[in-house]
Amino acid sequence: TTSQIWWTEEVYMAFERLETGNDNALKDYLQVAVQGLHTLTQLVATNLSRGDRVKFITLITIEVHARDIIQRLITHRVDNAQ
16 A cells, blocks of 8 residues: 555665664654554544545554554664665
8 A cells, every 4th residue: 555655665764864873763753653643543533434434444553563563673673674
């Protein structure tokens, strides 16, 4: 999906920033991911059609997984995209 392609690009760019000396690059992107999840959860609490609600819940599930991957990269101190 588009969100997964975007996530891949953003994580790759965070690794590039990390490799050039920005030690907080992945942590910074984690905060972006958390903020995006917050926005999605606010949207799902609004008056949506059943179909739209299912779409948002599916997207939230994907984004939670992506957030967890970023957290694992930080926890395991992965420092490059290789």
